[in-house]
Amino acid sequence: MVIASDYALHWFDGHLLSPLKPVLDPSINRNIPNPLKVQTVDDVLYYFDSKHGVHTFDGDRWTEIEIPPELLERDFKGLPSKPR
Secondary structure, eight states: OOEEEOOOOOOOOOOOOEHHHHHOTTTTTGOOOEEEEEEETTTOOOOOOOTTEEEEHHHHOEEEEOOOOHHHHOOOOOOOOOOO
């Protein structure tokens, strides 16, 4: 079980809490996580961070979810239409 606090993520084995440090890009913010939100769906943890982006954690691996640059624009007006 993963527990989220105000300052970190932790593994909980039923008796003890142990640190769970996300494996993120160390060149960004010295690999210090600062999540905006942590959400779980089934057995997958979704990690949202303003500097590291969106990642999933399945209990073994952290995987980055690529966000198209167009979606990050302030005045997003939709994705370009695909040619038919």
